[in-house]
Amino acid sequence: MANMVTDPAIEQAIETAALKSDRFRLEREADWVRLEDIVTKMEKGKARRLSDEDVLALPTLYRTLLSSLSIARESSLDAGLIDYLEGLALRSYFMVYGTQTSFGRWLKGFFGGGWSQSIREIKLDIWIALFVMIAGTLIGYVLVAGDSDWFYALVPGNFADTRVPGASEAALRETLFSTKEHDGLGIFAAYLFSNNTQVAILAFALGFAFAVPSILLLIHNMALLGAMVWVFAQRGLTVEFLGWLSIHGTTELFAILLAGAAGIHVGRSIAFPGAKSHLKAASDAGKRAALVMAGVVIMLICAGLLEGFARQLINDTGLRYLVGGVMLTFWLVYFFVFGRNRAEGNS
Numbered sequence: 001m002a003n004m005v006t007d008p009a010i011e012q013a014i015e016t017a018a019l020k021s022d023r024f025r026l027e028r029e030a031d032w033v034r035l036e037d038i039v040t041k042m043e044k045g046k047a048r049r050l051s052d053e054d055v056l057a058l059p060t061l062y063r064t065l066l067s068s069l070s071i072a073r074e075s076s077l078d079a080g081l082i083d084y085l086e087g088l089a090l091r092s093y094f095m096v097y098g099t100q101t102s103f104g105r106w107l108k109g110f111f112g113g114g115w116s117q118s119i120r121e122i123k124l125d126i127w128i129a130l131f132v133m134i135a136g137t138l139i140g141y142v143l144v145a146g147d148s149d150w151f152y153a154l155v156p157g158n159f160a161d162t163r164v165p166g167a168s169e170a171a172l173r174e175t176l177f178s179t180k181e182h183d184g185l186g187i188f189a190a191y192l193f194s195n196n197t198q199v200a201i202l203a204f205a206l207g208f209a210f211a212v213p214s215i216l217l218l219i220h221n222m223a224l225l226g227a228m229v230w231v232f233a234q235r236g237l238t239v240e241f242l243g244w245l246s247i248h249g250t251t252e253l254f255a256i257l258l259a260g261a262a263g264i265h266v267g268r269s270i271a272f273p274g275a276k277s278h279l280k281a282a283s284d285a286g287k288r289a290a291l292v293m294a295g296v297v298i299m300l301i302c303a304g305l306l307e308g309f310a311r312q313l314i315n316d317t318g319l320r321y322l323v324g325g326v327m328l329t330f331w332l333v334y335f336f337v338f339g340r341n342r343a344e345g346n347s
Contacts, residue, residue: 025081028068035061036088042095062092110294118291119258119335122265129218129260133253136219140226141233154227163228169235176237176244177315196221196252197300200259204266204293208282211267218260243317246324247310252303254331255296262289262296299331 038054038061041047069085072078119126143150148165162171199221206213232241266285273281306327314320 024068024072024075028064031061031064032068032085032088035065035092039088039091039095043091058092059096062089062096065089065092110291113338115291115295116335116338118288119295121288122261122292125261125265125268126257128264129257132215132218132260133222133257136222137226137229139219140223141230142226143223144227144230151227151231154224163231165231165234167231167235169237172232172235172237173240176232176240196256200256200296200300203256203260204263204289204296207263207266207289208270209267210271211264214260214263214267218256221256240317243320243324244311246328247314247320248303248307248324250324250328251299251306251331254328255299255303258292258299259296262292265289302327 034054034057038050038058041050065085066089069082069089072082072085140150140154144154144165151165163175199217203214203217206217229238229241232238266282266289269281269285270278276284306323310323311320314323
């Protein structure tokens with residue numbers, strides 16, 4: 001009996017709520033439909049098809065939608081309607097406040113000056129990394145020169161065959177100018193490339209620890225190279241060895257330099273944030289360093305191609321220096337000259 005008495009009241013309440021929801025929808029639905037149409041076109045990459053009126057109306061329609069959503073929640077209107085408004089509000093938010101750019105446009109900006117600008121912004125850290133790398137090379141050279149046993153501590157044992165302290169000039173020269181498909185020094189070059197790639201990633205990733213691990217990695221990696229330089233220098237083959245290395249080394253070592261600088265930049269920004277908070281300083285430094293590292297990956301790919309092809313095909317020391325010099329000049333001009341005026345204009 002109680003249920004029969006209350007049924008008409010419940011039905012009346014339901015009808016009133018439905019009528020209220022329908023009236024609410026009818027009064028505002030035209031704006032929602034228009035906003036959804038604009039957002040859908042933008043999501044599909046058809047923003048150019050929008051009229052000037054639609055583009056100018058987007059922020060107003062978005063604010064109106066938020067107002068409608070707030071009223072719908074407070075009035076406990078239809079749950080389906082609230083879900084629809086919430087979904088449309090989320091989609092609209094990214095269109096109004098999100099960065100609207102295509103991958104092609106980003107790529108054009110990256111190679112058109114964005115990458116080089118990010119590198120110029122960490123110039124101090126590049127100088128620090130360069131000093132550390134030179135110091136690491138000298139440390140490796142001096143240690144092995146003072147005690148040849150250091151060579152075996154610095155260079156992996158599986159590469160200590162003919163390229164060891166005391167090796168003859170003929171044996172060392174053969175590794176530099178061998179025409180064999182899988183010569184010993186070629187295997188060492190492949191190892192060096194793989195090792196340097198890992199060092200580049202770690203030098204950047206560990207930069208947050210106040211840059212100390214990044215610096216230590218650079219020193220250790222370059223000490224290995226210094227040890228190898230000493231081995232060839234003892235037989236008067238320094239010029240030939242550096243020529244062999246320059247083909248891919250000017251690109252590969254430059255990539256290591258930038259990766260190390262990116263890690264140092266992050267660590268230095270955290271340690272010395274200046275007027276910024278530590279979180280803000282780390283965030284800003286991380287954005288610049290991430291852009292640098294995106295380019296480092298490209299450089300390492302280029303170095304791999306040079307190591308895999310040019311080094312195999314060119315056996316003349318002069319031509320090796322020419323290739324290495326051209327690549328080094330290209331990177332220097334691209335990073336420190338190209339896009340400078342454009343970047344300053346944007347600033």
